[in-house]
Amino acid sequence: xxxxxxxxxxxxxxxxxxxxxxxxxxxxxxxxxxxxxxxxxxxxxxxxxxxxxxxxxxxxxxxxxxxxxxxxxxxxxxxxxxxxxxxxxxxxxxxxxxxxxxxxxxxxxxxxxxxxxxxxxxxxxxxxxxxxxxxxxxxxxxxxxxxxxxxxxxxxxxxxxxxxxxxxxxxxxxxxxxxxxxxxxxxxxxxxxxxxxxxxxxxxxxxxxxxxxxxxxxxxxxxxxxxxxxxxxxxxxxxxxxxxxxxxxxxxxxxxxxxxxxxxxxxxxxxxxxxxxxxxxxxxxxxxxxxxxxxxxxxxxxxxxxxxxxxxxxxxxxxxxxxxxxxxxxxxxxxxxxxxxxxxxxxxxxxxxxxxxxxxxxxxxxxxxxxxxxxxxxxxxxxxxxxxxxxxxxxxxxx
Amino acid sequence: xxxxxxxxxxxxxxxxxxxxxxxxxxxxxxxxxxxxxxxxxxxxxxxxxxxxxxxxxxxxxxxxxxxxxxxxxxxxxxxxxxxxxxxxxxxxxxxxxxxxxxxxxxxxxxxxxxxxxxxxxxxxxxxxxxxxxxxxxxxxxxxxxxxxxxxxxxxxxxxxxxxxxxxxxxxxxxxxxxxxxxxxxxxxxxxxxxxxxxxxxxxxxxxxxxxxxxxxxxxxxxxxxxxxxxxxxxxxxxxxxxxxxxxxxxxxxx
Numbered sequence: 001x002x003x004x005x006x007x008x009x010x011x012x013x014x015x016x017x018x019x020x021x022x023x024x025x026x027x028x029x030x031x032x033x034x035x036x037x038x039x040x041x042x043x044x045x046x047x048x049x050x051x052x053x054x055x056x057x058x059x060x061x062x063x064x065x066x067x068x069x070x071x072x073x074x075x076x077x078x079x080x081x082x083x084x085x086x087x088x089x090x091x092x093x094x095x096x097x098x099x100x101x102x103x104x105x106x107x108x109x110x111x112x113x114x115x116x117x118x119x120x121x122x123x124x125x126x127x128x129x130x131x132x133x134x135x136x137x138x139x140x141x142x143x144x145x146x147x148x149x150x151x152x153x154x155x156x157x158x159x160x161x162x163x164x165x166x167x168x169x170x171x172x173x174x175x176x177x178x179x180x181x182x183x184x185x186x187x188x189x190x191x192x193x194x195x196x197x198x199x200x201x202x203x204x205x206x207x208x209x210x211x212x213x214x215x216x217x218x219x220x221x222x223x224x225x226x227x228x229x230x231x232x233x234x235x236x237x238x239x240x241x242x243x244x245x246x247x248x249x250x251x252x253x254x255x256x257x258x259x260x261x262x263x264x265x266x267x268x269x270x271x272x273x274x275x276x277x278x279x280x281x282x283x284x285x286x287x288x289x290x291x292x293x294x295x296x297x298x299x300x301x302x303x304x305x306x307x308x309x310x311x312x313x314x315x316x317x318x319x320x321x322x323x324x325x326x327x328x329x330x331x332x333x334x335x336x337x338x339x340x341x342x343x344x345x346x347x348x349x350x351x352x353x354x355x356x357x358x359x360x361x362x363x364x365x366x367x368x369x370x371x372x373x374x375x376x377x378x379x380x381x382x383x384x385x386x387x388x389x390x391x392x393x394x395x396x397x398x399x
Numbered sequence: 400x401x402x403x404x405x406x407x408x409x410x411x412x413x414x415x416x417x418x419x420x421x422x423x424x425x426x427x428x429x430x431x432x433x434x435x436x437x438x439x440x441x442x443x444x445x446x447x448x449x450x451x452x453x454x455x456x457x458x459x460x461x462x463x464x465x466x467x468x469x470x471x472x473x474x475x476x477x478x479x480x481x482x483x484x485x486x487x488x489x490x491x492x493x494x495x496x497x498x499x500x501x502x503x504x505x506x507x508x509x510x511x512x513x514x515x516x517x518x519x520x521x522x523x524x525x526x527x528x529x530x531x532x533x534x535x536x537x538x539x540x541x542x543x544x545x546x547x548x549x550x551x552x553x554x555x556x557x558x559x560x561x562x563x564x565x566x567x568x569x570x571x572x573x574x575x576x577x578x579x580x581x582x583x584x585x586x587x588x589x590x591x592x593x594x595x596x597x598x599x600x601x602x603x604x605x606x607x608x609x610x611x612x613x614x615x616x617x618x619x620x621x622x623x624x625x626x627x628x629x630x631x632x633x634x635x636x637x638x639x640x641x642x643x644x645x646x647x648x649x650x651x652x653x
Binding site: 101104105107108110112115118119122123124129130131133209210211212214215 | 413414433477478582583585586587588589590591592593
């Protein structure tokens with residue numbers, strides 16, 4: 001036993017050494033083993049080493065066991081543990097990404113979908129493996145002009161950082177096109193980066209590929225420096241989070257806004273543009289990286305309340321208690337892995353909660369929610385009874 | 400065991416393919432080149448053999464595009480011991496010439512086994528491996544999906560049509576065309592790759608151009624559309640009228 005512990009000390013000290021280099025990384029030392037993290041973790045019931053046990057194992061020089069367990073790839077970075085931890089330990093941002101980095105550097109036992117997503121991102125700047133040249137193709141044939149900055153020379157007020165899924169995923173594209181119509185109706189002077197934009201990289205960071213994350217920061221910063229704009233606007237809370245909380249750690253500072261915050265500022269103008277009444281009962285799902293991580297709970301609700309004809313009802317778990325869709329922190333690439341280890345997808349649980357409120361519309365504000373919930377609706381048999389709409393799409397329909 | 404892995408970069412099919420003005424080749428101006436996926440499998444198999452039995456893995460590539468460097472550094476980052484870049488004027492060379500060049504370079508290396516991806520998108524027939532084996536007068540087995548090292552021979556698993564597998568014993572040295580490694584190819588973290596590019600060196604060889612084989616490409620073209628389907632829509636009466644009209648036009652009814 002003594003030998004085993006001795007042999008592993010290097011592993012643990014390297015690991016701790018890397019963690020404490022990061023902002024707040026040393027805080028894990030203050031863990032009081034209260035178990036708040038496990039209790040609030042939606043995947044805690046099947047994770048081999050939930051955060052409390054993970055830290056205990058690290059202290060006992062048994063990190064190897066955590067590395068070999070399912071822990072690294074069953075976290076969906078939903079931020080529940082980090083929000084609740086009384087010691088303020090950076091579980092989501094430091095502890096788990098470092099565990100994943102350890103595995104990535106070793107080069108083995110990485111779920112294939114994650115590996116493919118990372119390889120695609122380093123090669124094409126997006127995890128879907130789509131051609132970078134087609135990144136702005138969604139703007140074609142929508143009948144309104146979208147300024148693609150590499151081809152336009154003037155400066156803009158709003159730089160819309162579209163992100164990967166909203167640029168390429170056929171379902172998310174519909175939301176992007178609706179948002180372009182809204183910006184156009186509001187007469188906002190906006191532009192996008194087109195083929196020059198690379199993934200903002202928040203999920204790349206959370207799955208532990210720090211080197212790739214830095215590469216994406218370097219690229220995007222170089223591109224953004226070429227253009228003049230007032231602030232960066234996001235429809236994707238993950239890109240928003242990267243620019244708001246992570247890029248500044250690398251000295252990259254931009255004013256950022258999520259679209260819900262941007263539109264709520266213009267709510268009077270928006271109301272004057274509404275021409276149609278939508279009939280329905282809507283419930284709102286708080287995306288983790290807009291809500292729990294960045295504290296924006298009210299702007300989306302204000303927007304929904306402003307849409308004529310919609311009745312807003314709440315799910316029992318709302319705002320900071322909202323259940324994650326399971327897509328964040330690489331979850332979108334880990335669906336089959338996590339499903340194998342769990343009883344039910346979080347997205348399936350969540351659409352059941354949504355349906356139980358009596359709502360016929362599940363409103364979302366994150367591209368991952370869209371595919372996670374639409375798939376879950378097919379699996380749970382709520383097709384035709386519950387539909388998923390981005391708030392953007394509801395606003396667009398009412399205009 | 401001393402293992403040589405032959406690798407190459409290939410055109411990335413993610414972009415639309417264009418044909419050169421000469422009509423005999425791909426227009427490569429805007430093409431991105433990426434490592435051949437099956438060569439990644441060959442490298443993975445080599446690394447697994449090295450982990451099990453010890454030895455050395457040397458990766459070789461003809462420097463046909465600038466992307467070759469990164470592919471070789473990635474191989475080093477994954478655990479290859481040496482990466483060799485073969486320089487020269489390789490414009491327009493075919494598989495015969497490639498195999499002859501590789502044979503010359505291999506005179507400088509000792510080896511028990513040569514692994515390569517069984518094919519590439521530019522070479523569906525995959526005959527660089529078999530040609531090289533014949534020049535070296537050693538055995539070749541293709542479409543291999545597993546290699547075990549026995550005492551002085553190898554036991555290789557090969558896929559057959561119809562969902563069958565076969566196991567063959569092959570003497571060494573030999574050339575194997577790998578279809579799939581036992582494990583999916585490992586991931587290289589970008590930090591590790593960048594570190595390798597800063598610290599490692601590629602070994603380089605200069606080679607003369609070799610003669611091509613006797614096959615000449617006459618024409619490269621996109622498949623011609625042979626037929627098309629038309630959906631006939633409308634009310635039943637309209638559909639019937641349209642069908643009758645088509646049948647009359649074709650001279651099937653009068």
